[in-house]
Amino acid sequence: VAMEVVQEAAGGPQLLHLGAGVTALLLTVVAVCSLPSLMDYWRRWWVMKPIPGISPCYPVLGNAPLLEREGEVFFKQLQSYVEEFRSWPLFKLWMGPLPVVILYHPDSVEVILSSSKHIEKSYLYKFLQPWLGTGLLTSTGDKWRSRRKMITPTFHFAILTDFLEVMNEQGGILLEKLEKHVDKEPFDVFLDITLCALDIICETAMGKNVGAQENKDSEYVRAIYRMSDLIQQRQKSPWLWSDLVYMLFKEGREHEKNLKILHNFTDTIIAEKVAELENTKQTKCDTDGNCEESGSKKRKAFLDMLLSATDDEGNKLSYRDIREEVDTFMFEVPKEPVSLFGWV
DSSP, X not given: OHHHHHHHHHXXXXXXXXXXXXXXXXXXXXXXXXXXXXXXXXXXXXXXXXXXXXXXXXXXXXXXGGSOSSHHHHHHHHHHHHHHTTTSSEEEEEEXXXXXXXXXXXXXXXXXXXXXXXXXXXXGGGGGHHHHTTSTTTOOHHHHHHHHHHHGGGGOHHHHHHTHHHHHHHHHHHHHHHHTTTTSOOOOOHHHHHHHHHHHHHHHHHSOOOOTTTOTXXXXXXXXXXXXXXXXXXXXXXXXXXXXXXXXXXHHHHHHHHHHHHHHHHHHHHHHHHXXXXXXXXXXXXXXXXXXXXXXXXXXXXXXXXXXXXXXXXXXXXXXXXXXXXXXXXXXXXXXXXXXXXXX
């Protein structure tokens, strides 16, 4: 027994040295791998230094721990920061290692909005891509230019005039709801207006009436609002940016659940619209070979026009391309303010 104790005591320092060596090696590998990121972070910090920012600013996390979680409260928080830096044309926030510039002076905003060159999207747009893909909102470069050129004709004034009927119908429903509050206590009109906007966008974008004003608790309506909240919260939480880490949290699993609901709904509508176009394409042709659609003129939705849109080479949008643009339209429904990427 005594000999065994002596042997164990002799082996202890060796194991200790071996463990220290392995640890030092791992730390060296991590340091070398992290060096490019650290250099990039230092470069960003130096470039952004002249711009006023929020304090305190923590290492790695930046200002993220200071930001409110709920959209409405976060919006008011940004308003207070704007007032604090009113004498400046802009200020910055550090979202972890990522600097975010908040623009509010018209001259500063004009530089960005009037540019057709500076169209690179912020890293924060990455969290929209599981839902929206790389459509007009999230794409950049040649794809953005090609997609915009292809979609622009769908916003011709003559086409938009057809949408007035939908707007009037849904506006009438909203008016009836508001009339019930006449001569009663004050109430928050925000939800009623957003549900009306959702009905209008659903019908004009997809040709589908989801009846959000009559049934605000529908699965699709809930998924739109919940997904928007989840994306916004993730943007403000650098510790949730990794997909692997995100899926370990309840929010990540909820994100996947709502994503399936949204994509399944859009896929179903597109499939129905394609089948409808194939089944109802009845034409009458005269002796000169000119064809005219039979039946009464049907109001076209954005989806109808996407199905027939072509690029300069005559190529049509793919099924995935169409879903990207339709989902992008649905994402633009007014929601609880404000999503961070709307300020980037």
